[in-house]
Amino acid sequence: xxxxxxxxxxxxxxxxxxxxxxxxxxxxxxxxxxxxxxxxxxxxxxxxxxxxxxxxxxxxxxxxxxxxxxxxxxxxxxxxxxxxxxxxxxxxxxxxxxxxxxxxxxxxxxxxxxxxxxxxxxxxxxxxxxxxxxx
Amino acid sequence: xxxxxxxxxxxxxxxxxxxxxxxxxxxxxxxxxxxxxxxxxxxxxxxxxxxxxxxxxxxxxxxxxxxxxxxxxxxxxxxxxxxxxxxxxxxxxxxxxxxxxxxxxxxxxxxxxxxxxxxxxxxxxxxxxxxxxxxxxxxxxxxxxxxxxxxxxxxxxxxxxxxxxxxxxxxxxxxxxxxxxxxxxxxxxxxxxxxxxxxxxxxxxxxxxxxxxxxxxxxxxxxxxxxxxxxxxxxxxxxxxxxxxxxxxxxxxxxxxxxxxxxxxxxxxxxxxxxxxxxxxxxxxxxxxxxxxxxxxxxxxxxxxxxxxxxxxxxxxxxxxxxxxxxxxxxxxxxxxx
Numbered sequence: 449x450x451x452x453x454x455x456x457x458x459x460x461x462x463x464x465x466x467x468x469x470x471x472x473x474x475x476x477x478x479x480x481x482x483x484x485x486x487x488x489x490x491x492x493x494x495x496x497x498x499x500x501x502x503x504x505x506x507x508x509x510x511x512x513x514x515x516x517x518x519x520x521x522x523x524x525x526x527x528x529x530x531x532x533x534x535x536x537x538x539x540x541x542x543x544x545x546x547x548x549x550x551x552x553x554x555x556x557x558x559x560x561x562x563x564x565x566x567x568x569x570x571x572x573x574x575x576x577x578x579x580x581x582x583x
Numbered sequence: 584x585x586x587x588x589x590x591x592x593x594x595x596x597x598x599x600x601x602x603x604x605x606x607x608x609x610x611x612x613x614x615x616x617x618x619x620x621x622x623x624x625x626x627x628x629x630x631x632x633x634x635x636x637x638x639x640x641x642x643x644x645x646x647x648x649x650x651x652x653x654x655x656x657x658x659x660x661x662x663x664x665x666x667x668x669x670x671x672x673x674x675x676x677x678x679x680x681x682x683x684x685x686x687x688x689x690x691x692x693x694x695x696x697x698x699x700x701x702x703x704x705x706x707x708x709x710x711x712x713x714x715x716x717x718x719x720x721x722x723x724x725x726x727x728x729x730x731x732x733x734x735x736x737x738x739x740x741x742x743x744x745x746x747x748x749x750x751x752x753x754x755x756x757x758x759x760x761x762x763x764x765x766x767x768x769x770x771x772x773x774x775x776x777x778x779x780x781x782x783x784x785x786x787x788x789x790x791x792x793x794x795x796x797x798x799x800x801x802x803x804x805x806x807x808x809x810x811x812x813x814x815x816x817x818x819x820x821x822x823x824x825x826x827x828x829x830x831x832x833x834x835x836x837x838x839x840x841x842x843x844x845x846x847x848x849x850x851x852x853x854x855x856x857x858x859x860x861x862x863x864x865x866x867x868x869x870x871x872x873x874x875x876x877x878x879x880x881x882x883x884x885x886x887x888x889x890x891x892x893x894x895x896x897x898x899x900x901x902x903x904x905x906x907x908x909x910x911x912x913x914x915x916x917x918x919x920x921x
Contacts, residue, residue, distance in 0.1 A: 449841060449871055460702035465730045468594040470616070470841040472867060478616070478845035480594075482730075488826060488874075488881040493702055495823040495884050496636065503637075527636070527694070528748075532706050535747025 451481050459485025460493070500527060511578060517553030518578045519544075522568040525580070536567045585716035588686045590725040590732045594838055595644075598624065599727020600688045600711040601651045607686055608759040610658060612770055620846030621657050621773040622650035623780035625839055628794040629802045635749070636705060638824030641802065643839050645784070647709035647750065651688065651757060653780070657773035658765050664757040670741050673754035677714060677722075680758060686715040686725075690755040692746020698726070698733045708750040714740070767853065774850045775920055781843075782916045786909060796909045803901030810894045818894070819884035826877045826884075837877060840870030858918050865911040869904055876900035 451471040461467065462484035469483045507524040510516040523533050530548075534541045539560075546552045547564075558572060565575045574580070588607055593599025593615045601618040619625075623645065630640040644650075655662045667673035680687045692708040693699055716723035722740050724733045735743075744754045785795040793801055809818040829837055844866035851859045879897050882888035 449867070449874065460700045464698070464700055465728070467728065468592050468615075469838065470594060470845045472844075476864070478841070478848050478863075488877050491881055491885055492823040492826040495820065496827060497702065499637070499820055527705055532748035535751060 451479060454481040454483045455486035455488075456484040457487040457490065459487075459490040461485060500524070508578065511550075514550050517548050517550045518575060519553065519564060520548055521578050522564070522570070522575070523548075526568060533567070537563045539563070584681065585718065585723060586681065586684060586686055588713075588715040588725065591727065592730055593727040594842060595619070596711040596727050597647065597650045598622075598842070600713055601654050603713055603725065603727065604651075604686060604688055604759055605654070605658070605660070608660065609762040610660070610765045612765065612767075614849060616842050616846035616849050617770075617774070618654050619650065619839075619842050620781070620850065621777040622652075622654040623777045623784060624650045625781050625843050626784055626795070627798045627802075629798050629805070631793065631805070636824065637820075639821050641825055641828045643829060647690065647711075648755075648757075653777070654773070655759060657776050658769055660763065660765075661760040662757060663760050665755070666752075667754035670745055670754065673744060673756075674737065674741060677756060678717065680756070681714065681717055685758045686713050687756045687758045688713055689740075689744055690752035691743035692748070692752060693743070694746060695739070695742045697735060697739050698729065706746070706748045708746050708748060708752055771853050774853055778850070778915050778918075782912050786912045786916070796905050796912065799901050799905040799908065803898040803905065805898075806901065807895050807898035810889075810891055815889050819886070819889075822880040822897070823884040826880050829873060829877060837870050837873030840866045840873060844870065854920075856918060858914060862911050862914050865907055865914070869907045869911065872900060872904050872907065876904070 449469070449471045451473050454469045454471050466482035466484055469481050470478055471481050473479050504521065504524045507516065507521045511518050511521050519533075523529070526533075528536075530541050530544050533539075534544045537544070539547070547556060547560075561572045561575060565572045568575065570580065589603070591599065591603050591606070593602060595615075598615045598619045601622065602613050602615050605613045605618065626642065626645045628642050633640040652662065665676060667676070677687060677689075689712055690708070691710050691712060692706060693710045694704050694706045696704065696710070712724050712726040714722050715725055720737050721734050722737065724735050724740070726733060744752055746752060784790060787795075790797060792798070806822075809821055812818075813821065844863045847859045847863035847866065876897060879888070879893070879900060883893055883897065
């Protein structure tokens with residue numbers, strides 16, 4: 449890539465910091481050039497986020513249909529999977545998997561619910577009702 | 584307390600941490616491309632059975648931590664590396680290092696990294712930064728991909744050092760144990776060793792079908808089948824993930840080819856062999872083609888393109904890249920080192 453071809457499409461990161469890119473100058477020698485971002489990258493990122501939004505909406509619907517516990521909604525919201533959620537709560541993965549079932553979730557003690565609530569940064573009542581306080 | 588430390592920006596986090604820590608430890612010659620090349624950082628692997636963020640797992644560089652490890656080893660610099668069970672012990676040890684005058688490299692997760700834009704905060708745990716001072720319970724942080732330095736509270740730092748999920752950092756930190764100068768001869772040896780190792784990783788028969796140049800070819804062939812196998816929508820998401828893995832912070836890909844090209848040019852200053860300059864242009868060509876492929880992929884996930892023909896073109900780009908890189912690494916393999 450030539451130095452003058454380094455893309456300068458302002459993206460999410462570009463507003464906070466520029467990125468270093470390696471590119472060649474007129475004589476073919478490598479040098480560095482700061483970039484504001486690249487349209488191709490920002491769209492890839494936006495596509496990923498659209499997908500996340502879809503997964504959250506699908507999770508919400510599943511909870512409303514009583515096919516999953518509210519944990520699924522918060523898990524998707526936090527971009528987590530079972531492994532990550534198990535890591536942050538300290539539960540085993542098989543326990544988290546069980547807690548994703550509504551009938552098991554409804555029998556959980558407050559102490560266990562509190563662990564989930566802490567990770568998702570909500571209160572226990574909000575956890576049960578899928579309420580988020582956008583702070 | 585703040586250590587005497589100069590923040591340097593880099594294209595990739597681990598290169599940057601390696602460069603800054605080594606420079607601080609007396610290795611004046613080190614640059615980002617040299618760290619990347621001596622550490623044999625260029626790689627490719629596609630793991631077809633795994634998924635990250637519900638998409639394919641494709642890496643464009645070696646495993647996290649290896650660049651620092653290999654570069655230090657090649658330059659004969661002893662390294663301290665530690666992981667922790669306990670958060671308290673992790674913080675105590677960090678404070679001890681700082682008190683001992685060592686800036687420290689830390690592996691962190693980006694999900695809770697406060698100065699990153701929200702759009703970039705996925706659960707990605709192989710980011711690297713340097714802590715170079717502490718004041719009133721806060722830590723001074725030099726993140727090589729940022730233009731400036733940042734301050735994090737003790738809690739914020741603890742949270743990213745103990746991020747969970749795949750590749751969990753477990754508070755891992757590392758730094759060069761002692762300050763020492765490196766001779767020109769050592770640099771030469773490091774460069775040769777790095778090139779040889781990278782040749783091995785990319786084109787030796789031991790890399791198998793999904794890694795190195797073979798892996799690029801394999802991915803190219805797979806992509807042609809994605810449209811039928813996954814449906815247009817899902818295939819587009821897979822390509823978007825490929826591009827993010829290729830160009831985004833913390834992974835880089837097309838960009839890595841340019842850094843390798845820069846490395847070969849810098850290597851020429853130590854080992855004046857025309858083959859190095861010649862091969863450097865091939866890596867530039869490969870990097871350019873990776874970018875062209877990214878533009879093609881963008882056409883698909885934006886919905887502008889979508890026929891089977893478009894997927895074939897996309898796959899063919901990767902096959903072409905595999906050819907170029909195979910040639911380039913074969914040329915490097917055949918260099919007669921004096």
